[in-house]
Amino acid sequence: MLHSDEASPTDTAQQQTAASDNSTNHSVLIVIDSYEQWAPYFTSESVITADAYLQNHSLSKYTPLIINLCSSMSYQSEGYYCSLLAHARKHRALPSIETLNQLDNEMVFTANHPTLRHCGCQSTMIAGLENDGYFLDLFFGKTEDPKMEKFGRAIFEQYPAPLLRVTLSNSQPSQVINIRNLSLDELNDSQQDLFADALDNFSKKVWRRPRSRKSSRYDLAIFHNPEENMPPSDKQALNLFLREAKKMDLNAELITEKDSSRILEFDALFIRQTTSVDNITYRLAQTAEQADMVVIDDPSSIILCTNKVYLKEILDSKSIASPHSKLIFRKNPLSFNELAKELGNTMVLKVPDGSFSVGIDKVGNETVYMEKLETLFKQSSILLAQEFVPTEYDWRIGVLNGEAIFACKYYMAHGHWQIYRHTASGHTRSGKFETMPVHHVPRRITKLAEKVAGSIGKGLYGVDLKESDKGLMVIEINDNPSIDHGVEDKILGSELYRIILREFIKRLDTKRNK
Known part of the structure; x- marks a missing residue:
């Protein structure tokens, strides 16, 4: 499909000159053994020979993605040195030197x-x-x-x-x-078409001219799932991220799971899909982090925050006030009466990785307790039993890099004890909310939220707290907090999106300056 006529010696010479002169203007470079090897495909100024790449020291001023297609990648081959020098020049190479070493073993x-x-x-x-x-x-x-x-x-x-x-x-x-x-030389005609299509899908920049001469400082991938029923950001919020990024000279693009193979094309990854250790969000965060990209949510935060059992250990080890809890093991579960002595006659059972009030049930007697255990143990071998702390609302403090950036009160759904009420018909209802300026929130609340978030990392977190006659306590820490238009951004408006995007730029600038 992308086959071209065979290149003439004159074409090849012109191509080599263009690549040598212009390769630094591209954020994607395709490195090959010789231009004859590229004869089946359309000519592109993004194509450069291994010799040209290795000898062009001015490339170190830029940070492109290097797609290394050299025939030999063995130790000390030109292909190996292309990935090695890419690492030294702080370019992102595909395959990276780490991947080559893995494949060699x-x-x-x-x-x-x-x-x-x-x-x-x-x-x-x-x-x-x-x-x-x-x-x-x-x-x-x-x-x-x-x-x-x-x-x-x-x-x-x-x-x-x-x-x-x-x-x-x-x-x-x-x-x-x-x-x-x-190697390219091993591909037959049909595979050449498949390769060209895959390359086109992986990196649109190779084949398409820039919309303007001015290029963005960085490329940001915003990963989301348009089919998700309760996503961390609604469509309007995602569009606001894109709009504000453009104003800040940041090229932001919405990507989905089908685009995940393109992740190394970007400088940074912002995950706006509900995270879990056992879905693509964690694997994508790992891939991006290994490629030295800026990542929010980072893999460590996903592990620490998405599992309530793990989070309980963190809070207990740091003596941070939270509802009294006990672990229940499928092999030898505690009885309702044993738990009631410590947690009270009304308690909450939680699946460790539940979110948006899913996998959370309130129980008040032995019969209901046993019924819920049977259901929830099908999802997890360990459950968390927690004392029931009724409040009119929960605080949600959004924290970025250790600093509170937004504050909301999430009220319980009407006639329900949780913020979200999931009906038998499949509908979900939520309580009202009240967004407040951070400086109007009592300092003890934002201070605790910042402290707790700091124990996890420097990413973007939503810290949920309850205030009752038992005092102020942490309910959970969300590594992927909701940012919906008209809710979390009600006070700051577009500035909330700019605050988050500025953090990406700050971290990317720090990497570049190093």
């Missing part, structure tokens, strides 16, 4: 390996035979067989490289016996 992983277990691959859908095994070729994680898409994406997230050949055992099809870089 002999590896064997079974279906119990997290990568394969998560993708649930079916080993029957493989392209060909190699070294007594089946192989599957990946183009930026894309496969020739759509049924292997999850498998390809999982491998690409683990080993980000443009072209990979994955070999699975003939005798044990669920076992990967080898992963290696694939």
Whole structure:
């Protein structure tokens, strides 16, 4: 589809001169052995030879993404040195030097390996035979067989490289016996088309002219799920992030799971999908962090905040006031009466990774307790029982890099004990809210929120607190707090979005200056 006529020697010479002169103007560079190797594809000023890249020291002034397509990536080869110098020049390389070193090591992983277990691959859908095994070729994680898409994406997230050949055992099809870089020279005609399409989807900048001569300082990926019922940011808020980013010379783009293979094209990642350790948000945050991108939410914050059992340990270890809690284990659960002695006759049962009031139930007697245990233990082997602390509202303090930036009172849903009330018909109702200027909130509340958030990290957090006759206590810390138009931004308006975006720019500037 993107095949071109064969390049003439004159074309090749002109191409080499253009790449040498203009490559520094591109945020994406494609490094190849020679221009003849690129003959099947459209000419692009983003294409540069390995020799030109290695010898062009002025490239160190810029921070592009390097797509390394050299035929040999073995130790001390030109391809190896391209990724090595990219690291030294603070360029992001695909594959990175770390990925090359990983691929150099002999590896064997079974279906119990997290990568394969998560993708649930079916080993029957493989392209060909190699070294007594089946192989599957990946183009930026894309496969020739759509049924292997999850498998390809999982491998690409683990080993980000443009072209990979994955070999699975003939005798044990669920076992990967080898992963290696694939060269352009090994592609047949149909695979050349697949590669060109995958490259086009991975990095639109390679094929499209900039809209203006002025380029943005940085590229920010805002990851969201348009199908999510209760997303952290509504559509209007997402559009405000995009609008304010443009004013701040920041190129922000909304991406979804289908765009995840493009993540290394960006300088920073802002996750606006409900996070979980066992979904794509955590894996994407890991990939971005390993590529030295600025990431909010970072993987550590996702781990610490999304699991209430883990969070309980953190709060207890730092002597931070929170509702009295007990862990309940599926193998040997405590009785209702045992818990009632410590927590009171009315208590709350929580699934560790529940959010938006899902997986949380109030119980007040033995019968209901046993019914809820049976249901909730299907979701988790450990539950959290917590004393019931009724209040009219919960405080939500938004904290960014240790400083409170917004404050809300979230009132309980009408006739309900939680902020969100999920009905049997599938509808969700929420209570009213009151957004307040941070400086109007009692300092003891914002101070505690900042302290608690600081114990997790320097990201963006939503700290939930209750104030009752038992005092001020922390309910939970959200690594992905809601920022909806007309709610959290009611006081600051567009400035709230600028505050968050300025933090990205500040961190990116710090990285660049280093």
